Amino acid sequence: DTGVSQDPRHKITKRGQNVTFRCDPISEHNRLYWYRQTLGQGPEFLTYFQNEAQLEKSRLLSDRFSAERPKGSFSTLEIQRTEQGDSAMYLCASSPSTGIDGNTIYFGEGSWLTVV
């Protein structure tokens, strides 16, 4: 399977702890996105990378959130000092920059975070 891969799929953490999620995009895709989805809602945009450059960040991405894509391949999303309101599914997606699929984003299976 050469789709978007996310790890871990599920994470339970205590309030105040730090968590990190990893995303491996489809190999030829140079654009990578992070979204957050809570129950009953659609995905909310968090941030976007073109290769290793983080080009856009949502206001939803507070100072406790940081995302990186150091070599333009995989990406990590870290949440520091987690709060119960951070409980959600974190979705990673990727897309190519050109070609017939150049405007279509493809999602991974998501990483569920529960903060207790």
Add this chain to the structure above:
Amino acid sequence: AQSVAQPEDQVNVAEGNPLTVKCTYSVSGNPYLFWYVQYPNRGLQFLLKYITGDNLVKGSYGFEAEFNKSQTSFHLKKPSALVSDSALYFCAVRDIDTGGFKTIFGAGTRLFVKA
């Protein structure tokens, strides 16, 4: 700013009947429009998109959608529903003139297909 509205939280249809899931959008420039489907505890799967050209686009699993610029709508349709179509459906839009590469999603419509 770009936004998407899915006016129905839930759509119920009998198997074999046609289905429609509604979507309207708002953008400053020109839109790219998308439909995705989500099954429980899974990520979103791409169904179809409108970029340019023919207003009627066909996608996966027999779904199609019609772009209507004057009504700013992009309704998802299928001629004959299957029980296996029961899922959560999301409409999404990207403003290609002012929205960068950010795709915005609606709140979703839950489709129930009864046997």
